[in-house]
Amino acid sequence: MNVLLIGCGGMGRMHAEMISRSGLTLAVCADEARPAAVALAQKYGAKAVTDGLKAIENKNIDIVAIATPTPEHLPLIKAAARAGKHIFCEKPFCRTVKECEAALAAVDKAGVKLFVGHVVRYFHEFETLREQAKSGRIGEVGFVKLYRGGLLPNGPKSWFADYKKSGGVTMDCMIHDLDWLRYTFGEPKRIFCQALMKSKPVFMDYSQVTMRMKNGIIATVIGSWAHPAGFRVKAELCGSEGLIAYDSAEAPLTSMLRSESATGSMIVPSSPVSESPYLREWLDFVQWIDTGKCPRVSPADALKAVAMAEAALTSARTGQPVAF
Amino acid sequence: MVNIGIMSFAHMHAYSYAACFNALPGVKLAGIWDDDKKRGQAAAKQFNTTYTGNLTQFLSGKMEGVCICSENVKHRSMVEEAAAAGKWILCEKPLSPSLEDAKAMVKACKQAKVGLGAAFPCRFAPTLMAVRDRIRAGEFGEIYAASCTNHGQSPGGWFADDVLAGGGATMDHTVHVVDLMRWIFDREFTKVHCESGNQLHKKTLKTDDLGSLNLEMEGGMQVSHLASWSRPKSYPTWGDVTMEFIGSKGVLYVDAFGQKVNVYSDRAARSEWASYGDNPDLGLVHDFIESIRERRSPCASGEDGVAATAVTVAAYKSIKAGKAVRI
Structure with missing residues (x-):
């Protein structure tokens, strides 16, 4: 199957590799910035274009992979669905629930498959956390703490720093944790959020969420785009008979390169696995197309994740909890 | 020589404070009163002092200060x-679960012209003193947000009895962090939203065992705080106090009791953390003794205790109302 990749930035480069590793052919790379499209296309022997929307009409394309800024997702999904292509879309599904609904309607009408990349469901550590919680090893889970934080991606000039477009750390990054909570512990009941979304004197966002699930579990989620460096994920599940904890800082591999810069070197943790979570989500998507077996993430799940993040942002604005 | 008495060993911190009084030069643990005779007698024996069962008689003694470690709801009458x-007076935290009682205690001490301190030993943890110094020196610029935790193991007993404690984990484990932030x-603090639950001990407790708070301070700083009795029996230590600060010039994270070495002993059922460094309780007790000598209020005053109680009272109000409330 031939894939058109739209958006050749950080996530686009990642998906290009996964596309080629999952047995698909990366046929066209599209990016408004021609050099980005050309560089990636050359690496994989693909064609480079600047107009993604137009490239969707290409008859040879079977799958459209979308890795653009969030506000561009809806028009691209609509066009791809109209053209009868299957769609892989980077999370968040769309910027608002309303947009998600419009996208879903287009996909349903066209009868194409849409997969949204909630990759944390495929992370090995989160799989183990989920299995351990579900095994009853720590009794009944009553309390969950999740933390995901690091730099504001690509600096203050990137579209991520335009909170209207990205929805800040809550919509773009914490959405992973909100989705995983629902995936693991069921539907949310209400959510409370405080979000910084600062642009002066520095661009930074820091989001603090308390979410009550329908089954009573309380989840506290922190998302940071406020750190000067690094990236860290922490998870803690508290039960009636124990506790499960994970911290990415306790990685099996840590490296530090000698640096000439005044700021010095940074410790880079890594935890290698033979099958990247990003590859696993692609393989799940491809299997869905090939065999009809439902993947781990449904379009309805992706919409619900946006609904949770959107409710969080509403709470941050009103200063009161938002019920689902 | 400063003579000190301890009133009630209901709160286990009394044992640590008693050891601290005994360790300080120029201080004498002159006597113990407890409404539980057996507990009081055993403590008197353990700390090499005398037990008195009659409170009037006890208070007519020559000691200049008392440390009160009773169940929370008994604090007011004992302080008065x-x-x-x-x-x-050095009173165990929370000063009182009730704002009215806490204020009455401060008033009573003012009228009697005696000093009243709330036992917030975290102020004497060098890790947290360093945090305060560095933030106040401006190293991290303006602080916009903070995420805090104060987790612990379930203390059981009266702590989990609403009638005696006046609240659960949200009460027990919010006041330290509130005091530190102030x-x-x-x-x-100006505003709080709190979700709480009684869901970590198979509903065997009569109170909440967990609270997730979102707070706001004057100037708009956003603060989250987790108060819980969520550490299982198998956990290597009693709990934690952690804080992450987000500032314009950087971030700061502190694990206040992170000065530890890991101990794996086949004689214990769990791995353990052995702490090193200073004992914050000793700093607290030393400050109390100095406050007596200098006839001043202890470092964390009764007013500080009132302010902390105001936050927990508002948190419980928020739980009931299902929305954020003003403090």
Whole structure:
């Protein structure tokens, strides 16, 4: 199957590799910035274009992979669905629930498959956390703490720093944790959020969420785009008979390169696995197309994740909890 | 020589404070009163002092200060009696679960012209003192947000009995962090939202065992705080106090009791952390003794205790109302 990749930035480069590793052919790379499209296309022997929307009409394309800024997702999904292509879309599904609904309607009408990349469901550590919680090893889970934080991606000039477009750390990054909570512990009941979304004197966002699930579990989620460096994920599940904890800082591999810069070197943790979570989500998507077996993430799940993040942002604005 | 008495060993911190009084030069643990005779007698034996069962008789003794470690709801009457007897007072936290009672205690001590301190030993943890100094020196610029935790193992007993404790984990484990934040920033809390539950001990407790709070301070700083009895019996230590600060010039994270070495002993059922460094309780007790000598209020005053209680009272109000409330 031939894939058109739209958006050749950080996530686009990642998906290009996964596309080629999952047995698909990366046929066209599209990016408004021609050099980005050309560089990636050359690496994989693909064609480079600047107009993604137009490239969707290409008859040879079977799958459209979308890795653009969030506000561009809806028009691209609509066009791809109209053209009868299957769609892989980077999370968040769309910027608002309303947009998600419009996208879903287009996909349903066209009868194409849409997969949204909630990759944390495929992370090995989160799989183990989920299995351990579900095994009853720590009794009944009553309390969950999740933390995901690091730099504001690509600096203050990137579209991520335009909170209207990205929805800040809550919509773009914490959405992973909100989705995983629902995936693991069921539907949310209400959510409370405080979000910084600062642009002066520095661009930074820091989001603090308390979410009550329908089954009573309380989840506290922190998302940071406020750190000067690094990236860290922490998870803690508290039960009636124990506790499960994970911290990415306790990685099996840590490296530090000698640096000439005044700021010095940074410790880079890594935890290698033979099958990247990003590859696993692609393989799940491809299997869905090939065999009809439902993947781990449904379009309805992706919409619900946006609904949770959107409710969080509403709470941050009103200063009161938002019920689902 | 400063003579000190301890009133009630209901709260286990009394044992640590008693050891601290005994360790300080120029201080004498002159006597113990407890409404539980057996507990009081055993403590008197353990700390090499005398037990008195009659409170009036106890308070007519020559000690200049008393340390009160009773169940939370008994704090008020004991403070009022000790104040009337002219004693300097160090009262275990929370000062009181009730704002009305807490304020009455401060008033009683003012009228009696005695000092009243709320036992917030975290102010004497060098890790947290360093945090305060560095933030106040401006190293991290303006602080916009903070995420805090105060987790612990379930203390059981009266702690989990609403009637005696006046609240659960949200009460027990919110006041330390509230006090630290006020102490670091010289600002008051203005707003709180709290979700709480009684769901970590198979509903065997009569109170909440967990609270997730979102707070706001003067100037708009956003603060989250987790108060819980969520550490299982198998956990290597009693709990934690952690804080992450987000500032314009950087971030700061502190694990206040992170000064530890890991101990794996086949003689224990769990791995353990052995702590090193200073004992914050000793700093707290030392400050109390100095406050008696200098006839001043202890470092964390009764007013500080009132302010902390105001936050927990509002948190419980928020739980009931299902929305954020003003403090």
